[in-house]
Amino acid sequence: xxxxxxxxxxxxxxxxxxxxxxxxxxxxxxxxxxxxxxxxxxxxxxxxxxxxxxxxxxxxxxxxxxxxxxxxxxxxxxxxxxxxxxxxxxxxxxxxxxxxxxxxxxxxxxxxxxxxxxxxxxxxxxxxxxxxxxxxxxxxxxxxxxxxxxxxxxxxxxxxxxxxxxxxxxxxxxxxxxxxxxxxxxxxxxxxxxxxxxxxxxxxxxxxxxxxxxxxxxxxxxxxxxxxxxxxxxxxxxxxxxxxxxxxxxxxxxxxxxxxxxxxxxxxxxxxxxxxxx
Amino acid sequence: xxxxxxxxxxxxxxxxxxxxxxxxxxxxxxxxxxxxxxxxxxxxxxxxxxxxxxxxxxxxxxxxxxxxxxxxxxxxxxxxxxxxxxxxxxxxxxxxxxxxxxxxxxxxxxxxxxxxxxxxxxxxxxxxxxxxxxxxxxxxxxxxxxxxxxxxxxxxxxxxxxxxxxxxxxxxxxxxxxxxxxxxxxxxxxxxxxxxxxxxxxxxxxxxxxxxxxxxxxxxxxxxxxxxxxxxxxxxxxxxxxxxxxxxxxxxxxxxxxxxxxxxxxxxxxxxxxxxxx
Numbered sequence: 001x002x003x004x005x006x007x008x009x010x011x012x013x014x015x016x017x018x019x020x021x022x023x024x025x026x027x028x029x030x031x032x033x034x035x036x037x038x039x040x041x042x043x044x045x046x047x048x049x050x051x052x053x054x055x056x057x058x059x060x061x062x063x064x065x066x067x068x069x070x071x072x073x074x075x076x077x078x079x080x081x082x083x084x085x086x087x088x089x090x091x092x093x094x095x096x097x098x099x100x101x102x103x104x105x106x107x108x109x110x111x112x113x114x115x116x117x118x119x120x121x122x123x124x125x126x127x128x129x130x131x132x133x134x135x136x137x138x139x140x141x142x143x144x145x146x147x148x149x150x151x152x153x154x155x156x157x158x159x160x161x162x163x164x165x166x167x168x169x170x171x172x173x174x175x176x177x178x179x180x181x182x183x184x185x186x187x188x189x190x191x192x193x194x195x196x197x198x199x200x201x202x203x204x205x206x207x208x209x210x211x212x213x214x215x216x217x218x219x220x221x222x223x224x225x226x227x228x229x230x231x232x233x234x235x236x237x238x239x240x241x242x243x244x245x246x247x248x249x250x251x252x253x254x255x256x257x258x259x260x261x262x263x264x265x266x267x268x269x270x271x272x273x274x275x276x277x278x
Numbered sequence: 279x280x281x282x283x284x285x286x287x288x289x290x291x292x293x294x295x296x297x298x299x300x301x302x303x304x305x306x307x308x309x310x311x312x313x314x315x316x317x318x319x320x321x322x323x324x325x326x327x328x329x330x331x332x333x334x335x336x337x338x339x340x341x342x343x344x345x346x347x348x349x350x351x352x353x354x355x356x357x358x359x360x361x362x363x364x365x366x367x368x369x370x371x372x373x374x375x376x377x378x379x380x381x382x383x384x385x386x387x388x389x390x391x392x393x394x395x396x397x398x399x400x401x402x403x404x405x406x407x408x409x410x411x412x413x414x415x416x417x418x419x420x421x422x423x424x425x426x427x428x429x430x431x432x433x434x435x436x437x438x439x440x441x442x443x444x445x446x447x448x449x450x451x452x453x454x455x456x457x458x459x460x461x462x463x464x465x466x467x468x469x470x471x472x473x474x475x476x477x478x479x480x481x482x483x484x485x486x487x488x489x490x491x492x493x494x495x496x497x498x499x500x501x502x503x504x505x506x507x508x509x510x511x512x513x514x515x516x517x518x519x520x521x522x523x524x525x526x527x528x529x530x531x532x533x534x535x536x537x538x539x540x541x542x543x544x545x546x547x548x549x550x551x552x553x554x555x556x
Contacts, residue, residue: 165455173451177443182462184454 001278002253004206006198009267012191012260014095015039018072019048021093025069026052029089032067035059035079036124038093039072040217041261043239059083069093072261074102074128094128097161101187102129108156109133113183116140116149118171119160123218126160143167146174155179161189162219164196164226191260192219199223202255203230208247211236212270213259220259227257239266240273248278279556280531282484284476287545290469290538292373293317296350297326299371303347304330307367310345313337313357314402316371317350318495319539321517337361347371350539352380352406372406375439379465380407386434387411391461394418394427396449397438401496404438421445424452433457439467440497442474442504469538470497477501480533481508486525489514490548491537498537505535517544518551526556 011019018038026032031052037045038053045055053069056062059079064086074094083090108115114136119126121139130139138149155175159168165188172184203209209227213220215238224236235247248254254274258267289297296316304310309330315323316331323333331347334340337357342364352372361368386393392414397404399417408417416427433453437446443466450462481487487505491498493516502514513525526532532552536545 169451169454172454173447176447176450176462176464180464182460184460184462186454186458 001248001251001274003271003274004202004253004255005267005271006195006202006255006257008191008194008198009256009258010262010264012189014072014097014189014191015261018069018093018095019044021091022048022053022069023051025067025091029067032069032091033062034069034071035062035075036071036073038069039261040214040220041238041259041263042214042216043266044261044263062088064088067091071124072098073124074098075124076127076131078131095161097187097189098125098128101125101158101161101185102132104185104187105129105156105158106132108158108183109135109137111156111183113154113156114138114152116155116157116175117159118157118163118168120218123160125162125218129158140171143171143174146171146178149178152179154181154183157182157184158187159185160218161187162192162222163188164222165193192222195219195223195257195260196226199227199257200230202257203227203234206231206253206255207233207251208253209234209255209257210243210270210274211257211259212238212266213262214238217259217261220262223257223259231255237270240269243270243273243277245277248274251278279526279529279552281549281552282480282531282533283545283549284473284480284533284535286469286472286476287534287536288540288542290467292350292375292467292469293539296347296371296373297322299369300326300331300347301329303345303369307345310347310369311340312347312349313340313353314349314351316347317539318492318498319516319537319541320492320494321544322539322541340366342366345369349402350376351402352376353402354405354409356409373439375465375467376403376406379403379436379439379463380410382463382465383407383434383436384410386436386461387413387415389432389434389461391432391434392416392430394433394435394453395437396435396441396446398496401438403440403496407436418449421449421452424449424456427456430457432459432461435460435462436465437463438496439465440470440500441466442500443471470500473497473501473535473538474504477505477535478508480535481505481512484509484531484533485511485529486531487512487533487535488521488548488552489535489537490516490544491540492516495537495539498540501535501537509533515548518547521548521551521555523555526552529556
């Protein structure tokens with residue numbers, strides 16, 4: 001059986017950077033805390049706990065004497081203000097692509113645009129960006145939500161970094177009916193786009209696709225959805241132990257696509273397990 | 279037979295303003311010249327010639343001692359500079375909506391956007407706006423032209439004032455694939471939109487549509503195209519004398535839609551002639 005691994009696999013730049021920053025910070029100062037998981041991969045987060053990088057649910061769960069690393073998705077403005085007020089030692093590991101989106105959103109707001117953010121309002125990235133936009137903003141999860149918004153004098157549009165370009169263009173196009181003046185930033189992460197393209201390419205040439213990554217990871221969930229549209233035999237797993245022998249019946253080619261926060265060792269585990277059971 | 283006249287008929291604000299300005303100027307100073315027709319209605323232009331408002335093809339066809347009225351569509355930057363250099367007395371009757379588009383285009387260019395102008399490159403309005411944009415701009419007539427342009431860092435988009443909103447959104451949506459940063463102004467004239475809506479409404483409820491206006495008038499040609507899609511029995515005429523009795527066979531309801539530069543007296547002529555021949 002042939003196994004093809006997607007070209008863009010393993011950690012993306014932002015995830016690698018966040019983990020490296022947290023590790024070197026913890027080496028220097030001892031135990032550090034993130035508010036919410038540093039990245040959306042439970043296995044990596046568990047491993048990092050052994051390296052003195054712990055997860056707190058809320059800022060108030062951490063003592064003022066503790067050290068804090070800001071997760072790759074960023075944290076809401078109020079939480080950051082609270083940390084600063086408590087004079088805690090902070091290292092910001094927010095992904096530069098996410099920070100850039102937040103800067104664009106702030107710029108739009110300052111220039112008088114009603115800010116539209118395309119993405120999942122419950123995702124920490126969107127919570128972070130949205131928290132920096134005062135007043136009348138619009139959080140749009142899907143095209144059907146567009147109808148709910150009225151006509152605005154000026155609309156400024158940004159999108160979650162893990163959005164698919166097709167969705168972004170579809171929703172932004174519909175929004176063109178709702179104002180006469182727009183400023184639009186396509187803030188999809190280039191790495192996310194490359195992974196999506198690879199998922200499409202492999203889904204077309206494989207009998208089965210394994211998407212490896214956190215079930216809570218937006219970019220991984222997106223990859224699974226994109227792959228499933230082309231190859232219905234798409235399975236989203238976090239670890240090798242989830243693999244089932246029966247999935248591989250009549251399969252000649254397996255495509256392996258990984259989320260931006262999936263570590264190399266999980267990919268290797270999966271490849272070995274696939275070889276074992278088939 | 280029932281005759282329904284579109285709600286928005288006769289001169290639009292910009293045409294009325296240009297003619298009023300030219301008339302009061304010529305009353306004050308005598309003969310005045312426009313470079314190209316002041317508006318796109320040959321019958322009105324002919325009538326105005328009798329009121330000392332003459333048409334010159336080029337700036338060099340006018341003597342320095344002559345007085346100039348700038349047509350409703352505007353004139354290219356170089357022509358304006360030539361007139362000013364020759365210290366001619368100039369009255370600018372460019373439509374404020376067209377001037378506004380030009381200002382937006384200049385703003386986009388200054389802000390570093392590659393400027394895209396959706397419209398007919400041969401139309402004087404587009405020639406006027408385009409002449410104020412130095413360097414690398416894109417003139418797009420239709421959606422199929424979009425493929426010719428490459429990826430740009432920043433795209434700024436405006437449109438001819440007589441564009442249809444559907445076309446504008448269609449082309450602007452396609453353009454969303456060609457950059458990651460956009461500033462978009464929907465510069466379609468509100469009066470043009472209202473006339474287009476009326477054309478659609480009347481085309482749906484009439485057995486025959488008469489579109490009255492200059493054959494060289496972009497907004498009138500647009501109205502005829504929109505109406506023809508719904509009611510194939512659509513005739514674009516400039517004057518009553520073009521009407522043919524055979525058009526009205528089995529017609530119970532006639533809808534009359536007029537371009538923005540069609541005068542009231544032509545509309546009345548057409549209505550009377552329709553009544554006469556049917």
